[in-house]
Structures are given as structure tokens and as C-alpha cells.
Amino acid sequence: MNRKELTGVLIATLCAIIWGSSFVFSAVLSDKMNPVVFAIIRYGLASIGLAVIFAFSKKKIWLNLKDAPVMAISGIIAQAVFFYTSLLALQYISASEVGVINGMIPIFTLLVSIIFYRRLPTPIQAIAVALSFSGAYFIASDPGNKFQGLNIGHLYMVIGVLGFVVSTFINKRLGDRYDGLSTMMYQFIFATLALLTMMFVQGTDFSEAAVILDNGYYLFCTLALGLVCSAAAYVMYFYSLQMAGVERANMVQNLIPLSAYVLSIFMLGESVTLQKTLGILLVILSLFIFNITMEQIQSFLGRKPKELSAS
Numbered sequence: 001m002n003r004k005e006l007t008g009v010l011i012a013t014l015c016a017i018i019w020g021s022s023f024v025f026s027a028v029l030s031d032k033m034n035p036v037v038f039a040i041i042r043y044g045l046a047s048i049g050l051a052v053i054f055a056f057s058k059k060k061i062w063l064n065l066k067d068a069p070v071m072a073i074s075g076i077i078a079q080a081v082f083f084y085t086s087l088l089a090l091q092y093i094s095a096s097e098v099g100v101i102n103g104m105i106p107i108f109t110l111l112v113s114i115i116f117y118r119r120l121p122t123p124i125q126a127i128a129v130a131l132s133f134s135g136a137y138f139i140a141s142d143p144g145n146k147f148q149g150l151n152i153g154h155l156y157m158v159i160g161v162l163g164f165v166v167s168t169f170i171n172k173r174l175g176d177r178y179d180g181l182s183t184m185m186y187q188f189i190f191a192t193l194a195l196l197t198m199m200f201v202q203g204t205d206f207s208e209a210a211v212i213l214d215n216g217y218y219l220f221c222t223l224a225l226g227l228v229c230s231a232a233a234y235v236m237y238f239y240s241l242q243m244a245g246v247e248r249a250n251m252v253q254n255l256i257p258l259s260a261y262v263l264s265i266f267m268l269g270e271s272v273t274l275q276k277t278l279g280i281l282l283v284i285l286s287l288f289i290f291n292i293t294m295e296q297i298q299s300f301l302g303r304k305p306k307e308l309s310a311s
Contacts, residue, residue, distance in 0.1 A: 099260020
């Protein structure tokens with residue numbers, strides 16, 4: 001690994017830590033204001049942050065009106081719905097559990113692919129799926145949880161993750177026309193507009209947002225969510241893809257559940273238990289196994305496919 005690739009891996013690792021921390025920052029304020037108001041603040045800040053970067057970028061890719069409906073749907077289900085359901089989930093489950101379910105996005109992507117493409121998982125991927133759900137069950141049934149076992153909080157989070165997964169399939173249609181920066185900016189803007197519409201329909205009082213000014217910690221968490229976790233981290237991630245390659249950069253993202261778990265302990269005072277720790281490790285292990293293909297194993301063993309199958 002050369003210096004450029006190493007730098008890309010380090011940037012991707014920092015992104016994993018930042019995205020893991022987003023669930024902790026969300027937990028700090030999840031019960032302080034209406035979820036819609038909170039989501040508007042986050043994605044409003046993210047939209048502004050990316051718009052500033054977009055304004056100074058040399059290459060600007062403007063949104064084609066024909067793509068606007070698809071871009072809007074993707075942004076709403078991947079950002080607005082995802083964050084809204086995660087805030088609802090935080091009322092019933094811990095921030096570390098939310099982070100773990102988010103980290104299982106590759107697993108849920110595989111399950112959705114089975115339905116849409118009728119593509120069965122490889123034996124290794126099947127093992128990874130079993131391990132990930134076993135780990136998630138260990139975490140959900142931990143005696144130290146506010147609510148033991150599966151509950152509506154897990155359902156809220158799964159709904160959000162499935163929306164995010166569907167969005168990735170939609171984004172593949174847009175990938176040949178828009179870069180990462182423009183895609184995320186447009187989707188954040190559409191998410192914000194959808195949330196504003198929802199606020200007006202519900203008659204929610206936006207003045208609740210004033211709670212973030214009650215103390216510096218609330219303000220820090222809010223700015224970190226909008227400008228760092230949602231805006232800067234995506235820009236950094238796209239750079240890491242270019243420098244380290246898609247495979248290495250995405251492999252590092254498997255550390256998101258660990259980041260959420262560790263930061264939840266220090267920032268939220270969540271308890272450390274053997275069962276929850278084992279569950280976290282199982283999920284992380286499953287995610288790394290998930291990325292292993294038979295070709296990689298064969299390459300590692302130094303054998304050609306035919307030689308391996310014949311032995």
C-alpha cells in the first residue's frame with residue numbers, strides 16, 4: 001500500500017468514526033425537540049455546507065429537471081426518512097444499537113438484492129448474514145438495555161435502513177450523470193424541503209429549535225451532525241474512494257458499529273456488558289466476512305479456481 005492509498009484508508013477510517021458518532025450526537029438531542037424539527041436543522045445545515053463547497057468547486061454538475069423526481073425520492077427515503085426513524089428508534093433502543101443496525105446496511109442490501117434480482121448469496125455471505133443477526137440479537141437481548149428483546153425501536157431503524165438501501169439502487173441510475181458531491185447536495189436539499197412540508201402539514205412549532213442554544217454542548221452536537229457528519233464526512237468519503245479504492249474504503253466503513261458503541265459509552269454513559277460487546281464483535285466480524293469472496297480466498301491461498309476445486 002503506497003502513501004496515497006494509506007492516506008485514503010485513514011480518511012475512510014475517520015469517516016467511519018464520524019458516522020458512528022452521528023448516532024451518539026442524535027441521542028443527545030432526540031428527546032429535546034420534535035424529530036421533524038431536529039431533522040430540518042440537520043439537513044438544512046448539511047445543504048448549506050455542501051452548497052458552499054459546490055459553489056467553490058471547479059466542476060459543477062447542475063440537476064437535470066428530468067432527474068429531479070428520482071433524485072427527490074432517493075434523498076427523502078435515504079436522508080429524511082432514515083434520520084426521522086432513527087430519532088424515533090432512539091426512544092426505545094440505545095445509540096449503540098442504532099449504530100449496529102445502520103452498520104448492517106450491506107447485509108440488508110444483500111437481502112433486498114435477493115428479492116429484486118433473485119440473486120442468492122454465496123455460502124460465505126450466508127454465514128455473514130447469520131452471524132450479523134445473531135450479534136444483533138445478543139445486543140437487543142442484553143439485560144442492561146432499557147427495553148430487552150426486540151421492540152418497535154428496532155422496527156423503526158430497520159424501516160430507515162431499508163429506505164437507505166432502496167436509495168442506493170436508485171442512485172446507481174444517477175451515478176453516470178452526477179458526482180458524489182452534487183448527488184448528496186441535491187438529496188439533502190430535497191430531504192429538507194420534504195421535512196419542511198411535513199412540519200407545516202403537522203403544524204409543528206419550529207421555535208422548539210431554540211433548545212440547541214440552551215448550552216454549548218447541544219449547539220456543538222447540532223453543528224457536528226449537520227456540517228461534519230452529513231456534509232464534510234461525505235466529501236471526505238468520496239476522496240477516500242479515489243485514493244484508497246472502493247474496496248478498501250468500504251471495508252473500513254464496517255467499523256461504524258464499533259465507533260457508535262465506544263462513543264456511546266464515553267458520551268452517553270451506556271453500560272459495558274460482555275453480551276453487548278460479544279454482539280458488537282459478531283456484527284463487525286460478519287461485515288468483514290461479507291466482503292470476502294471466493295476469488296479473494298483463492299488468491300490468498302495462491303491457487304487457481306480449478307486447482308482449488310480439484311483439491
